Amino acid sequence: MKWLREIETFWTLFTAPTVWALHFLICYVAFAVFCAKQGALALSFDTVRLALGGVTVVALGVIVLSAWLAWRQWGFGTDDPPHDAPTDEDRRKFQGFATLLLAGLSFVAVLYVSVPLLFIGACQS
Amino acid sequence: MHGGMHFHTLCHLSSSANTTYRADCCTYDRSETAISGRIRAPNQIFGRPVLTIVIATLALAGCSGPQSALDPAGVEASAVHHLFIVMVIGGAIIWAMTIGVLAYAGRTRPKPISVRGASRLIVWGGVAFPVVVLFLLLSYAVWLMPQVRPWLPGAMDGTAEIEVTGEQFWWRILYLDQTGKPAFETANELHLPVGRRTTFRLKAADVIHSFWIPALGGKMDMIPGRDNSLSLEPTKAGIYRGPCAEFCGTSHALMAFSVVVMEEVDYLAWRAARTQAPVAPQKTSGQELFFRHGCAACHAIAGTPAIGRIGPDLTALGERQTLAAGTLSNTPDAMIRFIRDPASIKPGVKMPAFGMLPDGDIEAISAWLGGLK
Structure with missing residues (x-):
């Protein structure tokens, strides 16, 4: 995993929001297709609900992993922001800190997107 | 005291016989009395309180009446009203807390605060608190949704159906019989039984209109070439008003209908009179x-x-x-x-x-x- 710390890419920054976006799409597309094709699919409502619950757990796991990597990139919080010196070290720490904040936001967002999974009762007739 | 009594009278006039809003008026009445009791200068008795009365009366006048979502007379409108009250109270508490913290920060003599203390304040007050409160409010709103829009399977089964078509600038109302065939047509006035769910099949003849009876529930758009459904259950007999809720042309603001919610016996009698062979009106x-x-x-x-x-x-x-x-x-x-x-x-x-x-x-x-x- 050493290369992860050395490689210079913005992708670490985008990981958590991308997971949030994918989770959102999977939830909404899955239920839209399920409700549109109710007779055609041999799946029960609760199966879809549980499957999306599983997707949510995986999404939250990936975000937590991304947050841990970001925390490490930030140096486990040993230095305080703003990390604005023109050095490789500060660039890396700044990116790590920003990634950590985005991971926090994405974690909460995925939880909010999942709220209807708890309360949804049926497809609209 | 004068101010308070005046207020009560005005308030009473402006609201209908609705217990909730009369109760609200009484609350304002008391506070007004308290203010007038404390301040005795004539200019203040006849100056500011009068202005307050006028403004408060105007503000409260919008709360009741035949076209108010704050004066619910139906199951769906009650759910919307409840949601509104919970959100307003929740929002007011958060606002009061925020302003309280702001006032505290602005008025007290600033003392150095430790970095640790500041971080804790940000994490708990700025992150944890809003995340939890928003989560609770969102969960409540999502949980309430089926009551606001009873579109789940079964909710509309076996209910009476009425087809309403929006036209520039009036409403074609077609009552359907139990088999879904047209029973009789009328316009610009709905009659509904209290305590019974009615399903509306909503259409538009020309442009987009929107069907809304604020006191009972809704709204739902009426779109040309598409049938939308909405079901409503009135809980109080009375006469209500439904406006067109989507701009539809020059007389959009003049496109409304009356809703007469009747006891079921009266409704059945009214419906029977319409469906039996029509009697020719007197020739004149x-x-x-x-x-x-x-x-x-x-x-x-x-x-x-x-x-x-x-x-x-x-x-x-x-x-x-x-x-x-x-x-x-x-x-x-x-x-x-x-x-x-x-x-x-x-x-x-x-x-x-x-x-x-x-x-x-x-x-x-x-x-x-x-x-x-």
Whole structure:
């Protein structure tokens, strides 16, 4: 995993929001297709609900992993922001800190997107 | 004390016989009394409190009445009202706390705060608190959704159906029988039974309109080429008003309908009177003139040869609460004005002006139409 710390890419920054976006799409597309094709699919409502619950757990796991990597990139919080010196070290720490904040936001967002999974009762007739 | 008493009177006048809002008025009444009791200067008794009374009365006047979502008379409107109250109280508490913290920060003498303390304040007050509160409010709103829009399977089964079509600028209302076939048509006035769920099949003839009875629930758009469904259950008998809630042209603001919520026995009697073989109205010169001047080309009246479908059905027009889709009160004078020059009352209306007819003819037609029960 050493290369992860050395490689210079913005992708670490985008990981958590991308997971949030994918989770959102999977939830909404899955239920839209399920409700549109109710007779055609041999799946029960609760199966879809549980499957999306599983997707949510995986999404939250990936975000937590991304947050841990970001925390490490930030140096486990040993230095305080703003990390604005023109050095490789500060660039890396700044990116790590920003990634950590985005991971926090994405974690909460995925939880909010999942709220209807708890309360949804049926497809609209 | 004067201020308080005045306020009570005004408030009472402005609100209907609704317990909730009378109770609210009393709360304001007390606070007003308290203020006037403390301040005795004449200019303040007759100055500021009066202004407060006027503003508060105007503000509260909007809370009740036949077209208020804050004065619910239906299951869906009650759910919306409940959601509104919870959100307002929740928002008010958060606002008070935020302003409290702001006042505390602005008024106290600043003392150094440790980095650790500041971080803790940010993490708990700025992150954890809003995340949890928003999570709870969101969960509550999502949980409430099926009550606000009862569209789940089964909710609409076995309910009476009414087809409502939005047209520029009126409402075609078609009552359906139990098999879904047309039973009878009317316009601009709905009659509904209290305590029974009714499903509306919503259509539009020309442009997008929107069906909304704030006191009962809704709203739902009416889109040309598409059938939308909405079901409502009134809980209180009374007369309510539904406005068109989607801009639909020059007379959009003049497109409304009355909703008469009746006890079920009365409703069944009203419906039976409409569905049995129509009784021909009494023949008068007004009826003869109605046909001679071509009114029947656009309007239908049950029990007569008039079967026009372009304009609103005029059967039992005399019983309706309003004329011209909620625009005029149902009086002979208003009807005469409308027949003479409809566009001066409703710009963009399709009905041509009949001002060239002799006054006597218009009066006779109006008298006959007003007598249709």
